[in-house]
Amino acid sequence: MLHRPRKGGSNREMEIPVLGVPCDAVHAFLRLLYSARCVTLGEEEIVGEHGMHLLVLSHAYGVGWLKRACERVLSSRLTAEGVVDVLVLAQQCDAPRLHLRCMQLLAEDFAAVEQTEAWRFLRDHDPWLELDILQFLEDAHLRRRRLGRRKAERRLYMELHETTECLRHLFKDGCAALGRSGREEERARCPNPVTCRGLRQLVRHLASCDGEKRRWCRRCKCLWQLLRLHASTCTELDDASCEVPLCMYLCNWCCWEINGRT
Template sequence: MKNSYNPSPQIATNIEPASRPLPLNKTTFVQRNSRVFQARESWDRLFDEAYRADVEIHTDSHDVVIYGHASILGFASPVFRSMFKKSRTKHQVLIHGVPLEAVRTFIRFLYSSCYEEEQIEEHILSLLVLSHAFVVPQLKRECEYQIEHRLLNVDNVVDVFQLSLLCDAPRLGIICNRFILKCFDAASTSAGWKAMRASHPHLEKKLIVSLKNENNRRKEMMRKLTDRKVYLELYEAMEALVHICRDGCRTIGPQGKVLKEEQEPCRYEACKGLESLLRHYFGCKLRVPGDCTHCKKMWQLLELHSRICTDSNVCRVPSCRKIMRAKSITGAPYFTLASS
């Protein structure tokens, strides 16, 4: 029986290598597609075995050399591609200032787009710098995501803030800025803050200015919330005043109005307080001289109502027409300091 396999060179040239997979956490990878899994294993094995490697990567650990392939590294990073074009014979890359394992994790990612969870947690800042320096946007986005959602804390937030400015990561910088302002006392005593004060004092001043602006913004927001609360209370008081003087409420109302004490609870919360205030106002003997504080409050409510009343001729609120006529005769301003 003849073997149907024909190792024709024409057929062999049509076989394309498996494409580089998308970024994925290797420890949480689910084998949904065996071909993708095999491709990842092939890329990892190629990096580990360094078969026909033509690139030497040297780090601060002089006794250890990481080997790679110029075609793969140049395809994954335009910076590597530019470096290899300048020297076509022997490719040597020097990477200083980062740990050896961070460089190894970075190069492995360029091969298989995978990473170990423990490695990225330990060397997240170094990987962020490497991904920015060698223009690897996939790894850079992954580092920013991991820092933002998992790895940002009081101890490293100042370092991450400085790196976000150096690595052109504006979103991460904003998140770090907010985190520092939220935990300023703890962040300002960290080792990263002391190092920043020595190396970049202008950043410390920038954060202090941001803190002052944030405090002013919060004070302004609280003032507006307080004013809004006062306006709502005044609005409810005006509505309740009209309700009492026009419709009547439980035990108080206009003359000739039949009141029912056992009626349903009033929907105006201010009615109960206004009821006692009105009873005091009409029975107080000191309201004419102006020595009673309760009567002053009631008079301010009546004066405020008269200013917003649309038809004082039919209004049932006490003194509404009288106050409106007095203001029109004297030519008093719409609002006065006495009524504020």
């Protein structure tokens, strides 16, 4: 537009109307146009001062590098008070990265955003955008719940793996690392002393538990379940070298139970 030839070849100064933004924002926009397409620290302050107006101008005139810089600066300076206005602007100016960052901030601090005047205005005048925001918040909540369940399952699997390793160590080495010396002590060292101590207590309880109460005893059931879990994952059944009690019997019983159900 600046280099377009004037109609009629007149010598009058050409005027380019730029409407809808303050004069300071237009001056900053023109100054940035002649930069090296790389926003410096000083120019970043200018972008931060006129960020929303510069985003509009860079979108309207197709200045992609300046638009990306505006998105980056606005994303780093988002607050709960102004995130709704920036979200509406990002939607109108086709700024997906800025739009996503606004949605993430809404999900992180929606209680504070809900108290702002901008949110009340949006709720009264733009129900479709409000619906999109609420749907995003619901999806974010479901993702957090799924992630929490996966973390809990992973933690449970790790605890069960450590418990089965301690169970194998308990019956193979006797968990008698105390009083040993040299290589024998290194070989018999507990993988997890706390878990191993709890397993020893369960074994002692099973040996001393009353026969009539053992069927309903929760501690006895816990040990039997651990023995079944070990038998279902034991890799020493082929050569019968596993020293965990009833390993072969429980493995055959588990296989029979599975085949019976199928």
